[in-house]
Amino acid sequence: MESVNVGIIGCGQFSSYHIRELCKFPDVRLVAVCSRNKENALKSVELIHEHGKKQRPEKIAIYTDYHEMVRFPAIDAVTVCTPPPAHAQPMIAAAKAGKHVFCEGPMAVDLEQCDAMIATARSQRIRFTVQHTNRFNKNVYMAKKTLSDGLLGKVLMAKMDFIAPSGLRPEDHIAHVHWRLSKQGSGGGILFHAGRYAIDTFLWLMGDVHEVYGKMESFSHGSEVEDCASATLNFSNGAIGQMFLMGLAPPGVLRSPFYQIEILATKAVLTVIPEWSVKSDNEDFTYELNEKLSLESSGPCDGWASQLRDWIDAIKAGKEPLFPCESFRSQVELARALYKSVAINVPVQLPLQKDDSFYSF
Ligand SMILES: NC(=O)c1ccc[n+]([C@@H]2O[C@H](COP(=O)([O-])OP(=O)(O)OC[C@H]3O[C@@H](n4cnc5c(N)ncnc54)[C@H](OP(=O)(O)O)[C@@H]3O)[C@@H](O)[C@H]2O)c1
Structure with a gap:
């Protein structure tokens, strides 16, 4: 396959990032767009014409129904840019029609949907991935390798803090669409x-969780979803974890998210994000780990662009994307387990079973 013909499903705010990025690839042609509202689809067509000059799209097909779009034989693949509860249905329809799928994150809103998406992708043998571009970050890539190679010794504790500057207040620009602030x-x-x-x-760095206990609140007036959450985790590798997430930094305090991941192990303390740092009393060991980072950082480390590129390369080569689609389910499972823990105010064991009321939305 010399070039990949891609269609976009859901023509809102974030689809414009897909269009701009895909238009940079000489071996991709954007050939169709689909949005229930034709005006939105037409805006996307304009954007493709503006950014896709090198690709020379002759004619871009416009659909208002994704069922029709996925039957279009000229399409090899689609990106799904609808809100999270509307990811599973178009993804499954596209996969059943034999189209490869790049789905916006989260994969879906519950495990029933995730499992149906994964099963369809596998039975149809399509290349399916979910936008989690932080895995395509140099420090994360090297930390994963460092942990997999056992270089830190036994991992004892891990901590993650994330504070978003905005997004979950009714007045925030990203909440322009009411769906962000409603559970449904x-x-x-x-x-x-x-x-x-x-x-x-x-989770990608630390592996499976076997128990979670959490607290969360919705402090923002006019929102019914949680804007602050904290959780204590027990990982299957024996380590204890702590996460702290907040979507309500005071206005003007942060221009970009405050984000930190720290791993405490028997041989060293590793800070992965925001800056790579190894603390150990063994200078040779610290030097070796830092050298390793700079020498082996030729992995797919360009975030968003790398993940789209990886997906297109996988389609062209008939191989798996770098991360198996199953691996993107964990974030949804942890969120569902955390909601359960808050609802019943006790620690919750993972995996969540199919007969658990928190398995489905
Ligand atoms: N915005 C961001 O910064 C950002 C960042 C990362 C990830 N994402 C993800 O990208 C996806 C899209 O987010 P967005 O910000 O682009 O949202 P958005 O601006 O609301 O766009 C979503 C589009 O999907 C279409 N749509 C199809 N089915 C829908 C349904 N059942 N309900 C509502 N709209 C539906 C809507 O167009 P029609 O009404 O014309 O169908 C809408 O324009 C989400 O999964 C989000 O989590 C967004």
Whole structure:
């Protein structure tokens, strides 16, 4: 396959990032857009014409129904840019039609939907990935390798803090659409919006969780989703974890999220984000780990662009994307387990079983 023909489903705010980025790839053609409101679809067509000059899109098909769009034979793949509760249905329809799928995050709002999406992707043998671009970050990539190689010794504790400057107050610009502040519309608050990246990265580094106990609140007037959450985690590797997420930094205090991941192990303390730092009393060991980072940092480390590139390369080569689609389910499972823990005010064991009322939304 020389070039990949892509269609966009859901023409809102974030689809414009997909369009701008995909238009940079010489081996991608944006050939169709779909939004229930044709005006939104037409705006996306304009954007493709503006940014896709090199790709010379001859004609861009416009749909208002994704069922029709996925039957369009000229499309090889779609990106799904609808709100979280509307990810599963178009993804599954596209996969059943044999189209590869790049889905916006979170994967879905519950585990029933995630499992149906994964099962369809596997049975249809399509390339399916979910936008969690923090995994395509140099420090995260190296930390994962450092942990997998056992270089830190036994991991004892890990801590993640995430404070978003805005997003979950009715007056925030990103909350322009009411779905973000309603449970039905979004699936959840900070755990499903800005904080989902941080949770996904934390779990990707630390592995499976077997128990979680949490607290959360919705402090913002006019919002029914959580804007603050904290949790204590027990990881399957024996380590204890702590996460602290907030979507309500005082106005003007932060221009970008405050985000930190720290791992405390028997041989060293590793800060992964915001800056890579190794603290140990063994200078040779510290030097070796820092050297390793600079020497082996040739991985896919360009965030958003790297993940889209990885997906397109996987389609062209008929291979798996770098991260298996199953791995993106963990963030949704942890969020659902945390909601359960808050609802019943006790620690909750993972995995959540299919007959658990928190398995489905
Ligand atoms: N905005 C960001 O900064 C950001 C960042 C990272 C990830 N994301 C993710 O990207 C996805 C889209 O977010 P967005 O900010 O682009 O949202 P948005 O501006 O509301 O756009 C979503 C579009 O999807 C269409 N749509 C299709 N089915 C829908 C349904 N059942 N309910 C409502 N709209 C529906 C709507 O267009 P029609 O009405 O024309 O169908 C709408 O324009 C979400 O999953 C979000 O989590 C967004």
